[in-house]
Amino acid sequence: MPSGDEPVFLVPGQGADARGVLHEPYWASDVVRSVADDVLAVVQQVLAEEWPGKPPPLREVLLDPAQTVHMGLGVPQIAGYVVSVVTAGALVASGVEPVAVVGQSFGEIAALVCAGSLDVADGARAVCALNSAFESVRGxxxxxxxxxxxxxxxxxxxxxxxxxxxxxxxxxxxxxxxxxxxxxxxxxxxxxxxxxxxxLPVPYASHHPGLGGVAARFFEGLRAVTVQPPRVPVYSPVAGRRYTPEDDLRQALADCVTKPVDLPPLVRELAAPQRLFVELGAGDTLTRAVRATVPAARAVALLGSDPTWFLDMTNEPARQAIPNCKSSAERSAMMSTLTVDGLRGVMVACLGGSGTVDLEITDLKTRSFEDLDFDSLARVELLHRLRESFGIEISDEDFQGFSGPRDLLDHVNAVERA
Structure with missing residues (x-):
């Protein structure tokens, strides 16, 4: 990691599918594998005591590349927790220490683990308490x-x-x-x-003022966990600020049930040229949000759009053996190889697979960005991915002049010929 960089860990909440996301880094990096084995052993022991019924097979959930393991009730929450704790632990073990941690929604549980307020076992107990509190309103x-x-x-x-x-x-x-x-x-x-x-793939409402009973049950469940003052500054988009030693962190977690999340003000407060926002969980929702809020901010999604960076940080030699993981030099060499099919793949990734239009090659040649449901957030992500994956720099001003993908490709080809 470049000297002088100041990592800010971003811990996502619910929503992303964690199935299979640790498969590649687990087998590519000795550091990731060691941390994952330790975390899974602790969490499975907690689940054996706390989980209603048979505990989920988290190792299979997170390491199955085919993503075939069924995600029962409560499993996405505990799986997402493990992913964030493992990725944070692997980075810290590799010398990447955060200067701050931001937890989005119930990602605050894992954020407090990253900051040393909760140990791994108590973090897992907190997730179990959360699942139990929501059981009565599920569905x-x-x-x-x-x-x-x-x-x-x-x-x-x-x-x-x-x-x-x-x-x-x-x-x-x-x-x-x-x-x-x-x-x-x-x-x-x-x-x-x-x-x-x-x-969103969640079986209940959250951040809703009508859930006072759920918040009270969650708070009672948190009485069983031991909370320490954080060793690293923790910022809460629910509280809208950095936690202080005077804060009751159990109550702060319970507040996530009824109070709204407001991420942009904290992103603006923490953004600086030396800062690197590092999204720990599955997907890249927070990375995209950071770039949309502060376009000049640097952000990476370890298990989303930027897996190469994670493998670089935790095991460079092993990374070289992983197919489709390219170094910075290799990415630079690709800058003149953007094709219609390549652009289609990037655009599908920017839409998160949720666009209302099934992108076909003919769509890219004939339709506008507006017709393809390509909003401003997707535009910011597209410019980032073109720069990182193909070495193609396009200003936001130039992009505004493109009616559709065909104009973008014509622009790139004209630059290459010049």
Missing amino acids: QGAMALLPGVGERECRELLAGIGLPDLVLACVNSPEQTVVSGSSESVTALATVPELKVVR
Whole structure:
């Protein structure tokens, strides 16, 4: 890691599928494998004591590259927790120490483990307490992502839509929000014309003021865990600030049940030229949110769009043997090889596989970015991926002049010929 870089660990909440995400780094890196084995041993012991019924086979869940293991109730939460703790532990063991940790939503549990406030076992107990607290409302609520809808637009939408139980649950970036409420209301929201609604794979509402009973049960469950003052600064998008020694961290975790998340102000506060935001969990939702909030900020998603960086940090020799993991020099050599098919692959990745249009080669040649559901957040991600994967630099001003992918390809080809 370059001297002078200051890593800020980002710990995601719920939503990303953790199945199989540790397969490649586990077998490529001795450091990752050692940390993962230790963490899994501790967590499985806790689950043997705390889990209702037969504990889930977390090793199979996280290491199966085919992603065939069934994710039962509560498993996504504990699997996501393990992934974040393992990736953080592997980085620290490799000499990458964070200057701050940010936990998004219930990612605050793993964030407190990363900062030394909870040990791995008590973090797992906290996740079990969370699952238990939500059991009585499971299936009674839902959450939905609204791409391209900022905080003000979301509040105006909710004020005029006539669905009073829907609330603004999360502000991920200036142009992406999440709403929470009953399943019926989220379904009704999806019928609003010209509004893109992506239902999240969680079986309940969260960050909702109507869940006071759940928050109280969660707090009671947290009495069994030991909490220490953090060794590393921890920032909470729910509290909207850095935690202090006076904070009751059990109550802070319980507040995540009923209070909303607002990530952009903390990203702006922590962003600096020497800072590198490092997303620990599966996917790259927070990495994209950082880039959309502060376009100049540097951010990597260890198990999402930037796996090479993680393998570089934890085991450079092993990384060289992994197919499709390219060094910086190799990426630079690719800068003149962007094809229509290559652009299609990058755009599909930027849409997170959730675009309403199934991208075909003919679509890229004939349709506009707007027709392809390519919003401003996807644009920021596309510019980043073109730079990192192909060495292609395109300014935001130039991109605004492109009506669709065909214009972008013509621009790249013209630059190459010049």
